[in-house]
Amino acid sequence: MNSFEYVSPRTVDSAISRATVGSRFFAGGIDMLGEMKEYIASPQVLVNVKELPATRDVASGKTWTIGVNVTISEIEQHAGLKAVFPGLQQAAAEVGSPQIRNVATVGGNLAQHSRCWYYRHRDIQCLKRGGSTCYAREGDNRYHSLFTGNPCISPVVSNLAIALAALDAKVIVRRGRDEVALTIPEFYAKAWDNPEAHHSLGPTDLILRVQIPDEGRASAYKQISEKASFDWALVSCAAAAKVDGDKLRQPRVVLGAVAPVPYQVAAAHDYLEGREVTDDVAGHASEIILKEALALDQNGYKVPIARALICRTLKQLVG
Ligand SMILES: Cc1cc2nc3c(=O)[nH]c(=O)nc-3n(C[C@H](O)[C@H](O)[C@H](O)COP(=O)(O)OP(=O)(O)OC[C@H]3O[C@@H](n4cnc5c(N)ncnc54)[C@H](O)[C@@H]3O)c2cc1C
């Protein structure tokens, strides 16, 4: 392993002052250490963010705040979050295994890197690692995207991102001297266009917290994986809406593991607005969402899974 410096700043200013293009922020280390052990990342400085103040709390209110170092287990087990944002709690409960959830943080989950096996192979320099070829396009693409805006077909796999997108959450990021509030679409937008990007953060952008408006909306999350635990989703789906009688208001449906960004289609939200969730309505919404799906050699099975998940998640939302 290459030698590196490890620093544990106690203030956000000092964390920012230690961040450079050659450094990486370090939280639970589940993803970061994996990348270092495989020589995919060789940072000169690891900036441990876990000692930063006020980053481990969950605060309720008209807008809920979740500190960046809150663990996924803490989200899973937080009674208030479970009551107000059940979709977020369900997404947290499906992450990896209890051991992973006990260590992994909100910030690390949102900023985790691609799971594409070509990207993760130490000897393969694919497009995402600055090479010239996407090996998955003509190779083993069974876990890859149905939608993308660039030649890389690696999908976003963060469970929390999918649930937070449905809840219209914002990620508060320290960028230079400023704090910026990014919607989840903004947080991932760069990955849609740029094959080398995993998200829209620059190397010195530091996530501080996540904010979720409490607008009395129901929420739900479902996923299908190959294994019951210790595995990522093949496809996931989150939905949120105000349920007015039986009718949906401000509906959101978001798919995960099918695009480099949490995938949502405004026309489906427009269609669902003011409607009751019947089999026909859920089925038509899924047709709108999946209209542009472009299956590759080995991932066409994701289309019927996504269709079923959209219908089941919408029913759970109102059920
Ligand atoms: C077997 C296995 C199964 C898994 N299954 C799932 C799953 O089903 N669903 C899922 O969502 N995830 C899954 N994961 C991924 C896991 O949830 C993430 O690796 C974990 O959440 C990362 O969090 P961390 O705190 O360990 O981050 P770290 O590994 O410390 O960091 C991850 C990335 O985030 C960056 N980072 C960390 N904190 C900040 C910050 N404050 N600001 C800016 N950047 C930051 C780091 O630089 C790094 O690039 C799985 C992982 C494993 C090993």
Ligand code: SF4
């Ligand atoms: S899908 Fe992306 S990460 Fe995977 S081989 Fe292609 S360019 Fe690399």
